[in-house]
Amino acid sequence: MINLSFFPSRRLAFYMVRLFLTRSIAVLFALVLILMTLDLLGESGKILAVPGNGDAELWHYVALRIPLLISRFLPFSVLLGALIAFVALNQHSEVVAMKAAGLSAHQILAPLVVASIGIAAALFVFNETVVVKSARVVTAWSDNDYKPVPPESGVLSNVWLLDGEDLVRAGLVVGRPPTLHAERVSIYDRNAGVLQRVIQAQRATPIQGNRWLLTGVRIYDATMNMVRRVPQLEAMDGITQNQLRLAKVNPDELDYWTLKARIAELEAAGRPADEAKAGLAHKISGPLSTLLMPLLAAVAAFGLARSGQVMVRAAAGMALGFAYFVADNFSLAMGNAGAYPPLIAAWAPFLLFLLIGETVLVRTEE
Numbered sequence: 001m002i003n004l005s006f007f008p009s010r011r012l013a014f015y016m017v018r019l020f021l022t023r024s025i026a027v028l029f030a031l032v033l034i035l036m037t038l039d040l041l042g043e044s045g046k047i048l049a050v051p052g053n054g055d056a057e058l059w060h061y062v063a064l065r066i067p068l069l070i071s072r073f074l075p076f077s078v079l080l081g082a083l084i085a086f087v088a089l090n091q092h093s094e095v096v097a098m099k100a101a102g103l104s105a106h107q108i109l110a111p112l113v114v115a116s117i118g119i120a121a122a123l124f125v126f127n128e129t130v131v132v133k134s135a136r137v138v139t140a141w142s143d144n145d146y147k148p149v150p151p152e153s154g155v156l157s158n159v160w161l162l163d164g165e166d167l168v169r170a171g172l173v174v175g176r177p178p179t180l181h182a183e184r185v186s187i188y189d190r191n192a193g194v195l196q197r198v199i200q201a202q203r204a205t206p207i208q209g210n211r212w213l214l215t216g217v218r219i220y221d222a223t224m225n226m227v228r229r230v231p232q233l234e235a236m237d238g239i240t241q242n243q244l245r246l247a248k249v250n251p252d253e254l255d256y257w258t259l260k261a262r263i264a265e266l267e268a269a270g271r272p273a274d275e276a277k278a279g280l281a282h283k284i285s286g287p288l289s290t291l292l293m294p295l296l297a298a299v300a301a302f303g304l305a306r307s308g309q310v311m312v313r314a315a316a317g318m319a320l321g322f323a324y325f326v327a328d329n330f331s332l333a334m335g336n337a338g339a340y341p342p343l344i345a346a347w348a349p350f351l352l353f354l355l356i357g358e359t360v361l362v363r364t365e366e
Contacts, residue, residue: 012098013111019088020112020294024081024119031077032069039065047146057146064138071131074123075289079321082112082297087314105298105361112294123287128255136253144172161247163239165190170204170244177241181205185214187235195222199235212236246271251279259283274342278335281346288350289328295357296320320360324353 040062047053047061089095098108140149143157149172156173159182171184182204189197202216214233221228242265249262259280266273297317327349335345 016085016108016111017115019085020081020115022081023084024078027080027084028070028074028077031073032066035069035073036062036066039069043142050146052148053146061138061141061146064134064141067126067130067134068138071123071127074119075286075293076321076325078116078119078290079293079297079318082294083314083317085112086297086317087311090313109294109298109361113291116290116294120287120290123290124283127283127287132253132255135250139250139253140172156245156248159244159248161239161244163236165193168236168239168244173244173248177245178206180241180245182212182244197221199233201233204236206241207234210238210240212239249273249276251276251283256280256283272338274338275336277342278332278340278345281343282332285346285350286328289324292324292350292353292357293321295361296324296353298357298361320353320356324349327352 040058043061044058047057050057086095095108136155137149140155140157149155157171159170159173161168161170167188167190169186169188170182173180173182175181183202185199185201185204187197187199187201188195189199198220199214200218200220201214204212204214207213211234214235215231217230217233219228219230219233220226246262246266249259249266251259254262259276263273263276263280266276297320299313299317299320331340331345331349334340335342340348
């Protein structure tokens, strides 16, 4: 007799969720530990090369990078945790016992799906409160060659802006209007595509009339092949503070509501906003990818263990999970390039693999 209850047994549901969560957390801990060690080995030399940096800066880097690693690899850890749990259940014939008791494949998966929804909600909150801040700080710090970064809020790093034919690069853009200023500014003065001058300044401060006062200026004249230094110079005519602030909008460094407001500013300024819109939609679809992982891994749960195909099924589940991550990154890249509409770029892989997972589950159960 088939049991039509969504959760036929509270004890069984808690057992499945505990098995799933403990394996996922163990995989996540191992992945973060290994990847953080490798990352620190590659960056520790650059950090310690800066005078004044020591062990405290290394631990600060670790504290900034760990949230980014957790955010990126949590869905993958959920996939591996589900696979490990399903393989163990299959090998011990626990899945056979559940099906003999009248449970369908969807009822067996239901507790894991509910747990995945909880994980997705926790990941979204974690991304919005911790990850965006860590990403903003570590990007600015690394772009500044691990030298101290100004403590003001709203720091942007490595900002490029096209002003007519001239290219403007700011190593750091600090603060918000009207107190915004730029540091390590380079202006590539071009005429008919030919470089005429390179103006480098330690600091650029806005003055009246959308002009900027550059201090600590070094000018390289390409036509005369000479370098001269001046204490101050007025330049960057017509560039507003908002233009410089909107020149770089990275969805990974902004929370949902700030990014939504920044998109409105981009559209009001007539700037392209497809990349930001795709990133905004992906802030929802990315955490929800954890919902797919038990479904894609379920191929390892069903089928007789004595058939000798448990590991083949586990490999198939892992391949489906990898295919989703590849498709998601590819779709998001196409959205950033403007080839896909933002909503399709963010949601198409999720919906596609939801259908694939359901199809595989139904055919496997049959």
